[in-house]
Amino acid sequence: MKLSLVVPCYNEEDTIEKFYEAVKGAFINHIKEYELIFVNDGSRDQTLHKLHQIYNKKEKNIKVVSFSRNFGKEAAMFAGLKQAIGEYVTIIDADLQQRPEVVVKMVEILDEKPEIDCVAAYQEERKEGKVLSFFKNSFYKLINKMAEVDFVSGASDFRTFRQPVNQAIQNMTEYNRFSKGIFSWVGFEVFYMPYEVQEREGGTSKWSFVKLFHYALDGIMAFTTAPLKIAVSLGGILSFGSVVYFIVYLLDYLLNRHEMSQMELIIGIILLLCGLQLLVLGIIGEYLAKLYIEGKNRPIYIAKEILSYSDENEEKKDDQ
Numbered sequence: 001m002k003l004s005l006v007v008p009c010y011n012e013e014d015t016i017e018k019f020y021e022a023v024k025g026a027f028i029n030h031i032k033e034y035e036l037i038f039v040n041d042g043s044r045d046q047t048l049h050k051l052h053q054i055y056n057k058k059e060k061n062i063k064v065v066s067f068s069r070n071f072g073k074e075a076a077m078f079a080g081l082k083q084a085i086g087e088y089v090t091i092i093d094a095d096l097q098q099r100p101e102v103v104v105k106m107v108e109i110l111d112e113k114p115e116i117d118c119v120a121a122y123q124e125e126r127k128e129g130k131v132l133s134f135f136k137n138s139f140y141k142l143i144n145k146m147a148e149v150d151f152v153s154g155a156s157d158f159r160t161f162r163q164p165v166n167q168a169i170q171n172m173t174e175y176n177r178f179s180k181g182i183f184s185w186v187g188f189e190v191f192y193m194p195y196e197v198q199e200r201e202g203g204t205s206k207w208s209f210v211k212l213f214h215y216a217l218d219g220i221m222a223f224t225t226a227p228l229k230i231a232v233s234l235g236g237i238l239s240f241g242s243v244v245y246f247i248v249y250l251l252d253y254l255l256n257r258h259e260m261s262q263m264e265l266i267i268g269i270i271l272l273l274c275g276l277q278l279l280v281l282g283i284i285g286e287y288l289a290k291l292y293i294e295g296k297n298r299p300i301y302i303a304k305e306i307l308s309y310s311d312e313n314e315e316k317k318d319d320q
Contacts (some may be wrong), residue, residue: 003034003088003107003160006080008073012094013046019094020054026100031107035309037063037080038094042070055307064307074177075301077157081166083308090160097197098158106160109191117188118161121195155192159183175300 005023009016020036027034040048051064065079077091088110092098098121106119157179168186183190 001033001035001086003031003090003103004084004086005034005036005103006077006084006089006091007036007038007094008041008076008080008091009038009043009047009051009094010041010070010073010076011043011045011047013043013050015095016047016050017054019096019100022096023100026104030104033086035061035063035084035086037065037083039076039080040064040066041073041076042067052307060309062307062309064305065303066305066307068302068304071301073157074179077179078170078177079301079303081170083306084163084166087163088160089163089166091157093158098156098195099198102158102193102195103160106193109193110160110162113191115189116191117165118159118183118190120155120159120183120190120192122155122192123195123197155180157183158195161188164188173300175298177300 007019012019016038023036038051038054040051048066051066055062055064063083065083067076067079080091081089088107090103090106092100092103102121106121109119110116165186165188168188169182172182172186
């Protein structure tokens with residue numbers, strides 16, 4: 001098997017058939033042996049029905065993994081990687097903003113350059129709003145200063161890599177997953193290829209600003225302990241500042257007899273220290289929450305149904 005395409009799907013009833021036809025059209029003269037692994041991440045529309053229709057065409061290269069509920073895109077990607085048997089593996093969205101034609105170019109790069117293990121697509125120009133672009137760029141600058149691994153701005157999960165990279169990713173079985181960090185952490189030789197994001201063929205984006213914000217926080221928590229160090233530093237600075245403030249206040253009172261409202265002073269100090277304590281406890285609490293969830297050792301996903309062309313082949317052998 002030359003290539004495995006892992007396709008996370010959540011409420012993609014408007015695009016899933018278009019995506020399937022686009023893949024066939026793009027690969028017909030370039031990639032002969034490939035499989036499509038659709039992962040239905042608890043969709044609430046007709047996505048699963050559409051996937052059953054595609055599977056029932058019996059084209060012998062379709063796998064469908066259906067979750068028992070919505071576990072998130074990170075879990076869907078992991079489930080797809082577990083099913084991938086191709087020499088190369090591609091992660092691609094079903095909304096056709098990431099075109100199958102780009103995958104053909106990725107495969108050609110891996111064929112021509114055996115020293116390259118992974119081809120990652122990145123956006124040279126973002127088509128989103130200026131505010132969202134600002135926050136995303138700020139996130140990459142912040143996390144690159146704090147994390148031990150490098151994060152490339154504009155690089156998404158859209159990438160093609162060799163099977164050893166896939167195995168390395170599967171070995172990272174943490175429940176709280178942040179794929180951008182995982183791809184960077186496993187290493188290997190990565191070639192970053194610019195591409196242009198296309199307009200959605202249908203449906204709406206599943207990523208709101210709030211979801212992206214929480215996703216960014218998960219990434220920071222997963223790949224750096226810098227917030228804990230910041231809390232310690234902040235506590236030390238404010239404690240030192242409080243001591244200096246008291247000394248200045250005492251000297252001012254002794255030398256100038258300048259009277260200040262003690263009540264206002266006390267209230268201000270109490271609010272400052274309480275706010276500091278809550279900030280530090282909040283940061284520690286976030287890390288403890290991650291440890292608490294990881295300690296439960298829950299599965300990353302639960303598959304309600306797995307349809308595979310290989311199962312059909314086994315049934316035919318049994319019948320014979």
